[in-house]
Amino acid sequence: MLPDKSQAEDQNSSFSEIQEKLITTHKARESALKICRDVIQFSSRSIRALHRGEIANARTIIDEARKLVNALKFNMDNHPEVYYAGYIHDAQKEYVEAEVLYSIVIQSSLPSFSDLDVLPSAYLNGMAEAASETRRYILDRLRSADFIRAEGALGIMDTIYDELINFDFPDAITGGLRRTTDSLRAVLERTRADLTITAAQQRLEAALNNSQLHIYASNNDIF
Secondary structure (H helix, E strand, O other): OOOOHHHHHHHHHHHHHHHHHHHHHHHHHHHHHHHHHHHHHHHHHHHHHHHOOOHHHHHHHHHHHHHHHHHHHHHOOOOHHHHOOHHHHHHHHHHHHHHHHHHHHOOOOOOOHHHHOOOHHHHHHHHHHHHHHHHHHHHHHHHOOOHHHHHHHHHHHHHHHHHHOOOOOOHHHHOOHHHHHHHHHHHHHHHHHHHHHHHHHHHHHHHHHHHHHHHHHHHHHHO
């Protein structure tokens, strides 16, 4: 039996409604993609600024990223299918990495999950990547013979790793955290070895210098 005219009109109306919803979702997705790209760019720029020692500039850039992250969450309230897509997770992860590294460099408390207000998986993976990025900061401190800051940063890397290994959930829930944490462990051990070797070399050089001074003083006493 063929549908009557009213049924056909209802069917057309249903298709039109779906079309409008998908158009709205598509626009939201396109907007989110652009914002995500901007967040990633801001986060990367802030990390480079931190490694150059441009602390104030890094903070300014991170604040711009934070505005976009907050706007992204607000704009996607009615589009959960977009908000929980992978690209938003990735953008938030990069933002978390920038915030955490900034806190490590200025020696302040690490930002909490509620402070940053991002997806749980983005927070955890961002913490892990910030800890890995800290290796570069530690090597820079070692080149400057700043062992106190280097050891402090290594301690934070240790703390982050110790916390992350407690999250034993499927990758679908944590966004591949297990793999990221395994990578962090390798970075942590290399950094610990570098710090240990450099500290040992410094102690050896100090001992040699003291020995030479002692010999020089002894020779002066003889003459």
